[in-house]
């Protein structure tokens with residue numbers, strides 16, 4: 001049966017919807033058109049969640065049919081993911097150890113991590129997740145939900161939209177993000193593990209609270225909260241002040257999550273160093289290289 005996802009639909013006000021809007025459970029989350037009492041109630045809920053916990057979860061944001069289609073599309077490109085070589089690891093601050101701090105201090109403590117990243121240019125233009133990312137209606141909703149005047153998609157040809165893929169034994173270190181917020185949609189969960197854990201607002205703009213971070217890295221779980229992410233959940237997460245990680249994955253099923261890059265200013269690009277580490281290259285794949293890729297068997 002041909003999928004109905006992305007076909008033309010009719011909005012609640014009778015107006016024609018852009019096809020990609022039908023990927024969203026609009027009866028539950030009226031993001032388009034984002035008007036009236038129900039739209040306002042949704043935005044209020046998002047902002048209340050963000051203020052209370054630094055995160056906002058909208059479970060069942062995508063229809064079940066969309067989740068299945070997006071997961072299949074993500075699984076198809078997952079073998080193209082790049083994995084940063086292991087090395088010594090990184091600190092929770094995503095920097096090299098600062099030797100001016102005492103031994104074992106969070107600023108010096110190295111942790112390992114392993115995750116594959118499928119860059120934006122490897123996600124086909126027709127893929128549903130890409131069509132959702134590139135839809136202005138979704139962008140407008142996210143800006144309103146986050147309480148921002150305007151949002152822009154990243155200008156980064158590799159980093160704008162990523163599929164992060166994690167298989168058995170892989171995990172993501174405890175870390176603080178270097179951006180104010182992350183927008184993600186889990187597309188496929190693993191069998192066991194792969195949980196998103198965090199400590200809400202463990203630090204602030206003015207206080208690092210190294211003692212609390214130190215205790216956490218020592219294994220004290222008293223402040224740890226688990227985000228209940230299921231496939232199809234839209235998650236907004238303010239990761240600059242809330243340390244977080246993904247616990248080790250177990251079982252044969254990949255954990256696949258879409259990471260959608262937005263900023264309040266236009267033109268955002270990641271550094272050459274970050275691109276090289278995350279994608280193993282700094283330039284997008286050209287049409288010519290694309291042809292070669294199609295005739296080359298990926299190694300993973």
Ligand SMILES: O=C(O)CCC(=O)C(=O)O
Nearest residue numbers: 164177196244246257259
């Ligand atoms: O995979 C996740 O759920 C979290 C990813 C994350 O924390 C990050 O990319 O900074």
Ligand SMILES: [Fe+2]
Nearest residue numbers: 176177239244
């Ligand atoms: Fe993060």
